[in-house]
Every structure is written in structure tokens, then in C-alpha cells.
Amino acid sequence: MSDNRNGLTAKLIDQLPKAELHLHIEGSLEPELMFALAQRNKIDIPFKNVEEVRAAYDFSNLQDFLDIYYQGMGVLLQQQDFYDLTIAYLKRAHADNVRHVEIFFDPQGHTDRGISFDTAIGGILRGLEQGEARLGISYRLIMCFLRHLDEASAFNTLEQAEPWIDQIAGIGLDSSELGHPPSKFARVFGAARAKGLKIVAHAGEEGPPDYVWEALDELKVDRIDHGNRALEDDELVQRIVNDGQTLTVCPLSNLKLCVIDTIDQSPVKRMLDMGIKATINSDDPAYFGGYVNDNFRAVAEALPLTPEQIVVLAKNSFTGSFLPEEEKAQRLEEIDSVAKQLS
Numbered sequence: 001m002s003d004n005r006n007g008l009t010a011k012l013i014d015q016l017p018k019a020e021l022h023l024h025i026e027g028s029l030e031p032e033l034m035f036a037l038a039q040r041n042k043i044d045i046p047f048k049n050v051e052e053v054r055a056a057y058d059f060s061n062l063q064d065f066l067d068i069y070y071q072g073m074g075v076l077l078q079q080q081d082f083y084d085l086t087i088a089y090l091k092r093a094h095a096d097n098v099r100h101v102e103i104f105f106d107p108q109g110h111t112d113r114g115i116s117f118d119t120a121i122g123g124i125l126r127g128l129e130q131g132e133a134r135l136g137i138s139y140r141l142i143m144c145f146l147r148h149l150d151e152a153s154a155f156n157t158l159e160q161a162e163p164w165i166d167q168i169a170g171i172g173l174d175s176s177e178l179g180h181p182p183s184k185f186a187r188v189f190g191a192a193r194a195k196g197l198k199i200v201a202h203a204g205e206e207g208p209p210d211y212v213w214e215a216l217d218e219l220k221v222d223r224i225d226h227g228n229r230a231l232e233d234d235e236l237v238q239r240i241v242n243d244g245q246t247l248t249v250c251p252l253s254n255l256k257l258c259v260i261d262t263i264d265q266s267p268v269k270r271m272l273d274m275g276i277k278a279t280i281n282s283d284d285p286a287y288f289g290g291y292v293n294d295n296f297r298a299v300a301e302a303l304p305l306t307p308e309q310i311v312v313l314a315k316n317s318f319t320g321s322f323l324p325e326e327e328k329a330q331r332l333e334e335i336d337s338v339a340k341q342l343s
């Protein structure tokens with residue numbers, strides 16, 4: 001690609017307005033904040049310094065990461081901790097020109113260690129409200145069920161969410177995928193849908209194409225998180241294209257969790273070429289070494305992506321969001337206008 005096109009790609013990545021649709025707020029806990037909160041809450045952590053923490057972030061699969069991720073969130077005790085975590089993420093996202101976020105949180109990761117549902121969600125929502133007021137970032141909050149736990153625990157979590165239900169946009173499904181297919185949670189997702197909640201699920205990150213079929217047919221998802229392994233099944237790809245499903249792809253996450261061996265194996269370009277509405281996201285940026293623009297840059301260079309594809313990915317992040325149609329249209333116009341100014 002010519003230097004001019006490379007320069008344009010870099011500017012588009014920096015300057016285009018974007019939405020982030022796949023972000024676990026607990027996965028944005030940077031080692032510096034982990035230490036600060038450990039000190040504030042008088043919690044012992046098994047690391048001497050930030051460098052030691054980062055050195056521990058060497059994963060060979062999803063479970064390897066999850067073990068450290070659940071340990072890391074152990075420093076979050078008070079509502080203020082959840083607030084600080086959320087504000088820190090939003091400031092970082094703002095620097096990447098992220099204008100809208102749809103973030104996940106894992107209530108069972110907190111309630112199972114004695115932190116109340118209200119403490120966690122109260123701090124996160126206060127952070128999101130402040131982020132909207134101060135940084136102009138709109139938001140939706142998505143509550144995830146941990147799939148390694150049982151259906152009863154998910155139902156119990158949905159019940160605890162009841163007083164907050166107007167402030168929760170959707171339900172997601174995360175944690176250890178293999179051995180925990182979406183069908184395990186068909187009934188509780190049915191109950192969530194009956195409350196008018198949007199539905200998303202991690203599927204096809206490590207799990208087989210069948211899990212993506214189940215997410216579509218049994219959970220009736222509005223969006224698929226990851227979805228990498230859907231590409232192994234032509235009929236499934238056709239279904240995703242026909243339904244206009246958005247996939248939230250996380251390139252650096254895929255690399256760190258060995259879903260791909262090298263960044264040039266990221267499926268995002270192939271997905272676009274197949275007509276799938278792919279988006280680029282950071283997943284757990286503190287653990288995977290990059291925020292949303294780092295993810296864009298990594299694949300833009302390796303695949304490579306054209307400037308036109310960068311624009312499509314930014315547009316997909318809004319069209320695949322849960323914003324109302326008028327706001328989506330407004331964001332798409334902004335993208336066109338920034339792209340026009342730059343090219």
C-alpha cells in the first residue's frame with residue numbers, strides 16, 4: 001500500500017468516531033489501578049510490582065486468562081472502586097475517539113465473593129453517567145451470566161437485577177466456553193427477553209460453530225460476541241449474513257488467548273469480504289495489551305485493511321449498537337464527514 005494510503009489509514013483510525021461493543025469493564029483494570037485499590041482496601045496481591053503483574057499476563061487459552069481475571073477483580077470492594085474503574089476506562093476510550101460504549105459487567109464475579117450486586121452496578125452506573133456528562137460518551141450496560149456457573153445462579157442474578165432493570169440494556173454470556181453451550185441458559189435468556197432486554201452471547205471464541213447456532217436459535221441473540229469459529233460453517237455464515245448479525249471481533253484478545261497464532265490470522269477482513277457486519281473491540285484491554293485503536297492498528301497493518309474498510313468497521317460499530325435509529329444515522333453522517341475531510 002502506498003505511504004499516502006497508510007497515512008490515511010492511521011488518521012482514520014485515530015479520528016473516526018467509534019463505538020465499542022465488546023468490553024468487559026473488569027478487564028479494563030490496569031495493574032496500576034489494581035495496586036492502588038489493593039492498597040486502599042488493604043488486600044494482599046501476589047505481585048511485588050506492576051512489571052510482575054504484566055509478566056503474569058502470558059496466556060495459552062481462555063481459561064488461563066479467566067483464572068487471572070477473576071483474581072484481579074478481587075481488589076474491587078467498594079462502590080467507589082467500581083466507579084474509579086469505569087471512569088478510567090472511559091477516559092482511555094475517549095482518547096481513542098470512542099463516542100459510545102456498550103460494556104459488560106460480571107455480577108456473579110462479585111456477588112460470589114461477598115460484594116453486593118448493588119455495590120457493583122451502582123459504582124459502574126455512576127461512572128457511566130459521569131462519563132456521559134463530562135466526556136460525551138453515551139452508553140448501554142450489559143449484564144453477563146458466567147456460563148461455568150449453573151442456570152439457578154443465572155436466574156438468581158436476573159432477580160437481583162430487577163430493581164435496576166431500567167438501567168440495564170441487555171444480557172450477555174461469558175466465561176469458560178467449552179463444555180458450557182448457550183443451550184444451558186436457554187430458559188433464563190427467555191426470561192430476560194420477556195423483560196424486553198437485548199441479548200448477546202460469546203460464541204465461537206473457542207467453542208464450535210454449533211454454539212453459534214445455539215446462540216442464534218435458542219438464545220435468539222441480537223449480536224454475537226467473537227464468532228470466529230462461525231467461519232468454519234458455510235451455512236452458518238449465510239445465516240449470519242442473511243440475518244444482518246453484527247459480530248464483535250477482538251483481534252488482540254484472539255492473539256493473547258491463542259485463538260489465532262499470529263495477528264494476520266484475524267478473521268475480520270474475511271468476515272467483511274463475506275458480507276458479515278464485523279466490528280473491532282478490545283475485550284479486556286488491560287490484559288490483552290491494547291485499547292480499541294491499538295486493535296484497529298494491529299489488523300490494519302497485518303491484514304492489511306484498506307481505508308474504506310476502516311470506515312466500514314467504524315460504521316458497523318454504530319449500526320450494530322443498541323442506539324436508536326436516528327442516533328445511528330447521525331453517527332454515520334459524522335463518520336462520512338470526518339472521512340471526507342481526511343481523504
Ligand code: HPA
Pocket residue numbers: 024027062069174175176202205253283284
Ligand atoms: N471470553 C469469555 N469470557 C470472558 C472474556 C472473553 O474473552 N473476557 C472476560 N470474560
Ligand code: ZN
Pocket residue numbers: 022024174202225283
Ligand atoms: Zn469478551
